[in-house]
Amino acid sequence: MKFISYGAARQVTGSMHLLELENGFRVLIDCGLDYETKKKSLTDNNRFFDFDVKSIDVVILTHAHIDHSGNLPNLVKQGYAGQILCTAPTYDFCSHLLMDSVNVQLSELNKNNTKGKRRKPKATNASDLLYTPKDVMETLRRMVTFNFNKEIEIADGMHFTFVPAGHILGAASVLFRVEEKDKEIKIGFTGDLGRVNANLVVDPSPMLNLDYLVCESTYGGKLHHDTESPEDILMRHIQATCIDKSGRLIIPAFSVGRTQAILYSLHKLYKQGRFNNIKVFVDSPLAIESTSIYTKYHELLNDDARDFLRTNGSLFDFPLMLEVENMRESEAIMSHYEPCIIVSAAGMVEGGRIVEHVYNNLQNPQSEILIAGYCAEGTLGWQLKQPDPYVTIRGKQIPKYCTIASTDIFSSHPGHQMLMDYAKLYDAKSLKKLFLVHGDEKSLEAFQLALKKDGFNAEVTEKDFTYRIN
Numbered sequence: 001m002k003f004i005s006y007g008a009a010r011q012v013t014g015s016m017h018l019l020e021l022e023n024g025f026r027v028l029i030d031c032g033l034d035y036e037t038k039k040k041s042l043t044d045n046n047r048f049f050d051f052d053v054k055s056i057d058v059v060i061l062t063h064a065h066i067d068h069s070g071n072l073p074n075l076v077k078q079g080y081a082g083q084i085l086c087t088a089p090t091y092d093f094c095s096h097l098l099m100d101s102v103n104v105q106l107s108e109l110n111k112n113n114t115k116g117k118r119r120k121p122k123a124t125n126a127s128d129l130l131y132t133p134k135d136v137m138e139t140l141r142r143m144v145t146f147n148f149n150k151e152i153e154i155a156d157g158m159h160f161t162f163v164p165a166g167h168i169l170g171a172a173s174v175l176f177r178v179e180e181k182d183k184e185i186k187i188g189f190t191g192d193l194g195r196v197n198a199n200l201v202v203d204p205s206p207m208l209n210l211d212y213l214v215c216e217s218t219y220g221g222k223l224h225h226d227t228e229s230p231e232d233i234l235m236r237h238i239q240a241t242c243i244d245k246s247g248r249l250i251i252p253a254f255s256v257g258r259t260q261a262i263l264y265s266l267h268k269l270y271k272q273g274r275f276n277n278i279k280v281f282v283d284s285p286l287a288i289e290s291t292s293i294y295t296k297y298h299e300l301l302n303d304d305a306r307d308f309l310r311t312n313g314s315l316f317d318f319p320l321m322l323e324v325e326n327m328r329e330s331e332a333i334m335s336h337y338e339p340c341i342i343v344s345a346a347g348m349v350e351g352g353r354i355v356e357h358v359y360n361n362l363q364n365p366q367s368e369i370l371i372a373g374y375c376a377e378g379t380l381g382w383q384l385k386q387p388d389p390y391v392t393i394r395g396k397q398i399p400k401y402c403t404i405a406s407t408d409i410f411s412s413h414p415g416h417q418m419l420m421d422y423a424k425l426y427d428a429k430s431l432k433k434l435f436l437v438h439g440d441e442k443s444l445e446a447f448q449l450a451l452k453k454d455g456f457n458a459e460v461t462e463k464d465f466t467y468r469i470n
């Protein structure tokens with residue numbers, strides 16, 4: 001069989017991998033949006049595929065994050081006629097995330113068309129978009145859901161199993177068992193892995209007896225430094241900003257995964273009586289929808305979360321938590337002069353309502369922006385973390401007078417040590433090759449070096465390159 005990476009090769013975003021059997025059956029694993037390839041815009045980066053879309057027989061989706069799912073409607077629009085297999089929570093998240101992706105594209109087009117002037121998002125031409133809501137609806141119609149740990153036959157001699165990956169609710173690693181030429185080959189794709197003992201989600205499970213592993217490398221070479229509990233870390237920032245300075249604590253967070261992990265810790269702190277009278281604004285419609293999906297599939301969460309839910313009747317709702325329904329309410333937060341916590345999307349501050357909160361608070365020494373995870377180079381989140389005294393927003397240089405801090409504790413990916421611990425769940429001798437994807441150059445290099453030291457045959461995957469698997 002053949003393996004080709006069409007995306008997330010020597011970069012993090014745009015996950016898209018292909019397995020092709022000797023009999024020509026072709027499986028695409030993930031179909032995400034590429035935020036890194038340096039072209040003019042998101043739509044230019046992602047409009048075309050490096051393969052014949054109609055030649056794909058089936059798509060398997062590891063999880064809902066847009067860098068794994070976000071180009072599916074474009075695949076369908078361009079003629080992909082098959083099914084998309086995923087877990088049930090992934091389907092639910094996609095029904096919101098993919099529609100939101102259309103709005104993000106509209107905003108970007110509008111931004112480019114109006115050269116920085118603020119105006120209601122409006123595309124002049126639907127063909128400028130990667131896809132429309134109609135394409136999203138057709139994509140959702142193609143999705144078929146499967147449970148974890150149940151082997152499914154998808155072609156003659158080819159089976160797959162969704163294995164819990166942690167990361168976010170519903171995230172799966174995919175184990176393929178292929179029988180070809182009287183031989184059985186097992187190849188596993190980690191998808192995005194979660195960390196051990198994460199808030200809410202289960203620990204990642206290994207895929208047993210693999211011959212080949214395609215492994216994410218997001219935090220290769222980067223250690224997570226946080227040794228305290230998520231609650232102690234959050235409380236330290238709440239104390240320093242909201243209590244000692246009566247200021248605002250602004251936390252950029254992805255709508256799916258990170259927002260829920262943060263709200264869960266805030267709820268725990270509230271229950272422990274460690275903060276009161278400080279309002280928590282959740283300012284992202286998508287995050288609010290996603291939060292209800294976490295509650296809907298609570299039986300897939302870890303023991304701690306299920307116990308907490310049983311005891312308290314809710315994972316995320318507490319009296320100080322306020323869901324911000326619309327833009328008017330979002331803008332009104334600026335005139336809330338009491339100390340508060342604002343959790344808003346998107347996590348890398350590359351768009352969404354968080355940009356407004358960052359813009360409004362950057363020059364306020366009483367405010368703090370707490371970056372709570374990975375920010376790809378070039379995003380506003382990444383700019384904020386740099387030592388420069390200014391950031392550029394909407395073409396304007398703005399000085400950073402507020403406190404800017406970061407924590408890895410809510411990262412939904414494992415740090416270097418946890419990645420190594422995960423790899424060591426496999427036998428270096430029986431694993432023929434470990435393909436490294438989903439990492440920047442430095443991370444891939446560091447992870448590969450560490451794996452080689454431990455006896456693994458690790459190779460950084462090249463984009464569009466065909467590897468023979470046998």
Ligand SMILES: [Zn+2]
Nearest residue numbers: 063065167192
């Ligand atoms: Zn992810």
